[in-house]
Amino acid sequence: MNDGESGRRIIDGRFALEARLGGGGMGLVWRARDLVLDRAVALKEVRPSDPGLAEFDPDGAAMLRARVLREARALARVDHPNVVTIHHVVDGGEHTYPWLVMELVTGGSLQDRLAKGPLAPAAAARLGRELLAALRAAHDVGVQHRDVKPANVLLRPDHRP
The missing domain is CATH 1.10.45 (Vanillyl-alcohol Oxidase; Chain A, domain 4)
Incomplete structure (x- = not known):
């Protein structure tokens, strides 16, 4: 994550966050602009409800990251007009939580x-x-x-x- 010239947060050097769309127990969803393909996308920022999970329960955090990546791979196999398409996963590796880049509905x-x-x-x-x-x-x-x-x-x- 970094700041672009516009002051917007840029994820993975490619996705400019524009507005928060919602959130739940598994994180926040943002409207973003894919700067490479110049299209609107939804970014799900995976964040556990307990922000101390990674620090105080690294095994739990690793399990959450693995589960999200497993579910993203499974979702990528679903090809149906009534299922949101997943385009990309931004994964910073161990001790991070992934971002899911999806079709914006x-x-x-x-x-x-x-x-x-x-x-x-x-x-x-x-x-x-x-x-x-x-x-x-x-x-x-x-x-x-x-x-x-x-x-x-x-x-x-x-x-x-």
Whole structure:
């Protein structure tokens, strides 16, 4: 990580962080610009909820890093239109946490959409079928999503999950 001329944080000499999009127990998600390909991407900054993990539990930190890298490799094997594409992993090596570079999905979350009111039955059925197809595709390559909920279902601008 370093500072670019613009004062923005630059990750791996290539990804300029633009805005924080959200966060959870496994880290923060940023909107970023891939400076090499000149495209918007999402960067997941893997950070454990306990910042002292690496210092006070190096074995636990190593296990977390290994798990994230294993899951990134598995996700890279999923080829489905309703599954976010992973483009790259920035891995600084032992005693660091990786950054996951992924497709940026810009339509908001299903939770955001449901806050505006219920979906029409046909739209809810279509969305459910597409989510099930995505989960099946993930399961077919050994990926199990352990946190399926409206806040974690991202929608494309055309409302597809």
